[in-house]
Amino acid sequence: MSDTQEIHNYPFDSIINFKKSGHSFSYKIIKEGTYPNKSLLAYTLPPNKYRIPDDYMVETTWGRSNNRCVVQCFINYIDNKPVFQIWFGKCFEHVVSSVRSATDVTNLFHKEYTSLKKTKTSGIYLFGLHLKTLEMAREGKRRAHILKPIDQCGNSTLTKRAMSIGKHILAEFNEKTQKLYNLEDVPALESICYSVNKKHTFNISYENEDKTKKKQKLESIVRALDEGNIPRDSYR
Template identity: 40%
Template sequence: MDLTLLKNYKKPIIEYSETGRNYTYNIIEEGNYLPVAYLKYTKRQNGFQIPDNYEVEMSWIKPKKRHLVRCIIKYVDNNPIYWVCYGNNYQHQIKSEKSCSDAASLYAKALDPETKTRHSGPYVFGLQLEILQQARNAKRRAATLKPFDNLTLTGQNNYAKKIAKSVHAIFNQTAIKSYHLEDKPILKSIEFDNFFILVWGRKMLKT
């Protein structure tokens, strides 16, 4: 994912192509992911996370027919409910408490009760779109992480140690690839936000 694209993401119209089909998504509400304990996934292998308060207009073209629907997902009692709205003013509604695929199937049968057509629920709802997944995850992290200055001293220490361990691991991996074995490079200290200096092998020092 291009971080610049994510930073500039403002509920765009997204074009998506898969297996000969072209989908267009107009994001109305990108939604959010619930805490892990309540978050649901689609049932396929490596299923997609299912957002709450999500709304999108989606269109795709099949031979001789253009589909235009508005899809909505909301959690009720910690379970996602799916709506597919269609018609000139989206006056018709399909509702499913089972899955997005069930909602897509009910939509197809509403248009033609005899149809054997099967629509991909995740694609109809746009659950496969990585840029939306990234945006929701970024929003969730922002909601759970406190600004550094708002942390207690213990929290600031733990935060700095966590970053230092990651930097140290990256340094060691890079050193193995970039230095001769006899060089034995050592990372002695890390300065964090002009506030902490971490001296490796010793206690953290506050400056």
């Protein structure tokens, strides 16, 4: 079992608690940030090489009792390079900044504020650059952003998306029913219906058809829609 934990209900709750042997941090995500294009994307140093987000802001809390510290960390790309800032003080009125790395600005922060306290930590942990929860959230939004809108999709893309959703829901249905019904019961998912943008309606039937025929049938329906023979809001 891993000794690393990320305890959260993100994105419904902005707090992510991170625990690792000897370390405990609480992160309040103010701005999730995004990953720049590959040509601009910067990384932390090896061996981890974490991706560095743009437009990122997090409030980090660590330490205990008298040694408890709270800071706000910012990363913004300026002239295509990340600039790291740490704001601290009772009202976050003080700031240190660096264009070199999260570690460099964290060292500046320790010199300014925590030199007399036993609260020193790494720049990676202070900025939360290691958090897999945020990495997955950003990556998911990036993939969603590059997907073509439905009005720009051809027959093949519409077919693949509908079939993928249908397969995923069927797998979920089969898994859940095994836990919720008696072994003698035979629940069957017969069809699903969903819409996109409230004007494109998709009906998927789980009849016992030959896969090739089913795909051809779905493709012909999509083709008819695109040719204007069938209104999109009555997709069957």
